[in-house]
Amino acid sequence: xxxxxxxxxLTSEAQTFGCKVSFSDKEAPHVTDEIVFDRASAESLQVPxxxxxxxxxxxxxxxxxxxxxxxxxxFGGMLGPFSLAAVLMGIERALxxxxxxKQTVHIVLEKCTQYGIAYAKAFxxxxxxxxxxxxxxxxxxxxxxxxxxxxxxVKEIVDAVQDExxxxxxxxxxxxxxxxxxxxxxxxxxxxxxxxxDMVDVISQIPEDYLVFGNIDPARVLNEGTTELVKGTTKAxxxxxKPYRHFVLSSGCDLPPEIPIANLESFFEALDEFxxxx
Amino acid sequence: MSxxxxxxxxxxxxxxxxxxxxxEAAGEAVIAGIDPLIAVNEGLSKGMTTISDLFxxxxxxxxxxxxxxxxFETAMVVLFGDMSDEARSKASQGKILIHTVQGDxxxxxxxxxxxxxxxxxxxxxxxxxxxxxxxxxRQAKENKVDIIAGSALMTTTMPAQRDIVAxxxxxxxxxxxxxLFGGAPVSPEWVAKIGADAYAETASGAVEQAKALMAExxxx
Numbered sequence: 439x440x441x442x443x444x445x446x447x448l449t450s451e452a453q454t455f456g457c458k459v460s461f462s463d464k465e466a467p468h469v470t471d472e473i474v475f476d477r478a479s480a481e482s483l484q485v486p487x488x489x490x491x492x493x494x495x496x497x498x499x500x501x502x503x504x505x506x507x508x509x510x511x512x513f514g515g516m517l518g519p520f521s522l523a524a525v526l527m528g529i530e531r532a533l534x535x536x537x538x539x540k541q542t543v544h545i546v547l548e549k550c551t552q553y554g555i556a557y558a559k560a561f562x563x564x565x566x567x568x569x570x571x572x573x574x575x576x577x578x579x580x581x582x583x584x585x586x587x588x589x590x591x592v593k594e595i596v597d598a599v600q601d602e603x604x605x606x607x608x609x610x611x612x613x614x615x616x617x618x619x620x621x622x623x624x625x626x627x628x629x630x631x632x633x634x635x636d637m638v639d640v641i642s643q644i645p646e647d648y649l650v651f652g653n654i655d656p657a658r659v660l661n662e663g664t665t666e667l668v669k670g671t672t673k674a675x676x677x678x679x680k681p682y683r684h685f686v687l688s689s690g691c692d693l694p695p696e697i698p699i700a701n702l703e704s705f706f707e708a709l710d711e712f713x714x715x716x
Numbered sequence: 717m718s719x720x721x722x723x724x725x726x727x728x729x730x731x732x733x734x735x736x737x738x739x740e741a742a743g744e745a746v747i748a749g750i751d752p753l754i755a756v757n758e759g760l761s762k763g764m765t766t767i768s769d770l771f772x773x774x775x776x777x778x779x780x781x782x783x784x785x786x787x788f789e790t791a792m793v794v795l796f797g798d799m800s801d802e803a804r805s806k807a808s809q810g811k812i813l814i815h816t817v818q819g820d821x822x823x824x825x826x827x828x829x830x831x832x833x834x835x836x837x838x839x840x841x842x843x844x845x846x847x848x849x850x851x852x853x854r855q856a857k858e859n860k861v862d863i864i865a866g867s868a869l870m871t872t873t874m875p876a877q878r879d880i881v882a883x884x885x886x887x888x889x890x891x892x893x894x895x896l897f898g899g900a901p902v903s904p905e906w907v908a909k910i911g912a913d914a915y916a917e918t919a920s921g922a923v924e925q926a927k928a929l930m931a932e933x934x935x936x
Contacts, residue, residue, distance in 0.1 A: 464872060466872070580779065
């Protein structure tokens, strides 16, 4: 394992902004309402304090990880600006507004970015070596829209926190083959892809001085598959990635809670065996 | 305006993802006495096919698709506003119940599939998102649908698809409905494993599968 990332869920930031969240024992938490409906509610939306909500719990986890995991870098996790804006507005409203009412989306994005910069800085101050910034909803946008509604704001976060000791890894598990240039325009040091893409198609577009992570299918392979399927799929990916020195093996997205441990072991065995030339 | 011009306007309204234009053209179709089915098949659906093809080719993206769907649905309300449910059913390719499964609130894909199915000539009953298994089965019986279509976007909610098939079997009515499932973590293997009838990866794929299932039903 080359890095350790502390837990995140995709609702914490939205809840801090004022959305309601449903928690259950069996599922990831999910947001149950929307709080931005139009220009007026976008304008009156308040940027919460970084001390409010559950954010401080995640920052504390990153601090403990940084103190106790010293043999590899540790990362915090946070939601990207467009993905957060789409939760606050409701995803359909946000996507339609990205064509019909751009200004409203930008007003929300500026506030999400302001919070995101403060949150990323909190992870940095806690001692993390970087942050994974999850921006999957940008995968639904056209390339030019991705520039306008996501990458431009991600870049603001990157510019505010990234340095030699603190990396931003931009995650987008959507269909991103046409969005790679837009993603790289953020200047993040790492790019993390999901199983919706063929890694060759994306990594071949990214210069070698950036890290590229991906993309074993967390559901169909790691969760549902046999240990043999996990090993075979992982080795096949490693084989395809051999020419690319900036590749880092990873799952394509976060893992389902009920995933069989034997499958995770098989994933790491495949890496070990590959590195030993077996 | 001739019938042909109105049909062309309906098609253009969808291609330009313009709800106002779609409503205007649909109003003109009603005034001109154009059969709503012709307005759909020769107008709106042709526009939706253009949009769907461009989307499948990667030339159009979800935001445009959503606006096209909105324009389509807007025109449908105008065209079919006065028609009885019975008349609508008679005219349709088949009746489909669509939902996002219990515990799952991701409905953007489901909404797109719904519009594509309507554009494909199906009568679609949308139960929304996070719909309980029992409710799906109850509504399927009550509405006498041909196909139950369900989307699951999380590995933790996929089992609801299996439960739907199981409840249909328990009640001895499995053979009255075809089950068509999809969603990001769903696979053909999963659909086969739980004993459902068909899997679709994309919205246009769902329309093809639904048509194939209706052909099976008609063959008996």
